[in-house]
Structure formats: C-alpha cells, structure tokens
Amino acid sequence: MIKAIITDIEGTITRISFVKDILFPYAAQHLAQFVEQNQDKPEVAEQILAVKAEIAQPNAPLSSVIDALLGWIAEDKKITPLKQLQGLIWQTGYQQGDFTGHIYPDAQQFLAEQKADGRELYVYSSGSVKAQHLLFEYSDFGDIRPLFADYFDTKVGGKKEQASYENILAQVPFAANEVVFLSDVLAELDAAKAAGMHTLQLWRDDQARSDTHPFIEDFTQFNEALFV
Numbered sequence: 001m002i003k004a005i006i007t008d009i010e011g012t013i014t015r016i017s018f019v020k021d022i023l024f025p026y027a028a029q030h031l032a033q034f035v036e037q038n039q040d041k042p043e044v045a046e047q048i049l050a051v052k053a054e055i056a057q058p059n060a061p062l063s064s065v066i067d068a069l070l071g072w073i074a075e076d077k078k079i080t081p082l083k084q085l086q087g088l089i090w091q092t093g094y095q096q097g098d099f100t101g102h103i104y105p106d107a108q109q110f111l112a113e114q115k116a117d118g119r120e121l122y123v124y125s126s127g128s129v130k131a132q133h134l135l136f137e138y139s140d141f142g143d144i145r146p147l148f149a150d151y152f153d154t155k156v157g158g159k160k161e162q163a164s165y166e167n168i169l170a171q172v173p174f175a176a177n178e179v180v181f182l183s184d185v186l187a188e189l190d191a192a193k194a195a196g197m198h199t200l201q202l203w204r205d206d207q208a209r210s211d212t213h214p215f216i217e218d219f220t221q222f223n224e225a226l227f228v
C-alpha cells in the first residue's frame, strides 16, 4: 500500500521549459553580479569554495569560478554548489514578480487530493531545497508549501544513484515498499527502484521512455492499481 509519495519537480510536476527557458537563463544573466556582490556572505562563500574544489583549483580567481558556473548552467549540470547558488539568485526574481513557479494543474490537483487522502508528500529535486521552497511559495497556485512534509536535494546525493534514495528512506518514517517515486527520468527511476521504492514515470514531453516502470501522461491517469 502506498503511504508516501516522493516527487521530482522538472518534467514531473513542472514544465521543463519553465526551468530551461526561464529559470536557467535568469540565473545565467544574474550570476556574475550576484557572486561578485555577495562573495563574502557565508552561504555564497561556501559555494565558491565548493566550486574551487570541484574544478580542483583551490586558488582559482573569482572569474574562473564564475566561468565554471556559467558553463555548468549551459550544460545543465546538477552540481551542488551551482544548484545552491541558483536558488539564492532566483529568490529576487520570484520576489519581484518576474516569474511564478509553474505547476501543471493536474499535478496541483493530484498532490492536494493525495494529501487529503492521508498520504505524506515529499520532494526530491536537483534544484536546491531553497529553490524548491521558492517555486512552491510563489507557484501559479499560490503558496503550496504546506502540501509537503519535507524536501530533499543533491545534498542526499545525485538523483541517479541508489544510495540517494536509501538516504531519503533513512530520513522518512516509511518502508521502501510504502513509497512511490515520481519522475520523468529513467535513470532516476531505476535508482529509486533499486532502493526498493515503487516508481512511476511521467511521459509529458520527449524524455526517453520505457515500459520498465509504470507510466502515465498526466496525473488524471494516476491509479493505485499501477503498483500491484
């Protein structure tokens, strides 16, 4: 029996183009100035150090750090210091009303219904927990943060690694077979399945598809019978 749902964001409950065409360009446009102006703030200084470690250049100048970050945005790399900085940068955009967090209407309705039915909802995204909070606080449906019991990002590990799902299971009061993980990305679903979770793929856009996991095209097709 499914008692908890862990959902991915991009491609699952949020349109990919919102992330790729709005959030990522906004971060790229504001990154250099943000890092330069905030480099001494602890939450930014920590990420600068992490970038230098990632590029194995402990004495890299700030310009090299910024170049590395911009390159990672262009390649959609899910590297933790980049994802942490993006969350900090997007805060201004959300607060100024430059954009709102896209949530598919069927996803919003599904999540609200599942919560009302007593299932616990969690989020696991490559976007930082800060970025997740912002997207849900400033969502198209208003502040939907109360739907979720907890949020996980790449601090528990990469989304294509089995150990990350085991780390999440160690932090929630549910057994693996009581949990379903929702994602559009096969490698993430494979990793969650290897950790013992149920899985469900969303076929919304043109991601790689396979019938190795149950799948739906949107949440109006959700049915518990998918998992027996």
Ligand SMILES: CSCCC(=O)C(=O)COP(=O)(O)O
Residues within 6 Å of the ligand: 008, 009, 010, 011, 019, 023, 078, 083, 086, 124, 125, 126, 127, 128, 131, 132, 135, 159
């Ligand atoms: C939390 S909104 C920003 C999403 C993001 O930065 C990202 O990389 C999306 O990854 P996901 O794991 O949600 O597919």
Ligand SMILES: [Mg+2]
Residues within 6 Å of the ligand: 008, 009, 010, 011, 012, 183, 184, 185
């Ligand atoms: Mg996704």
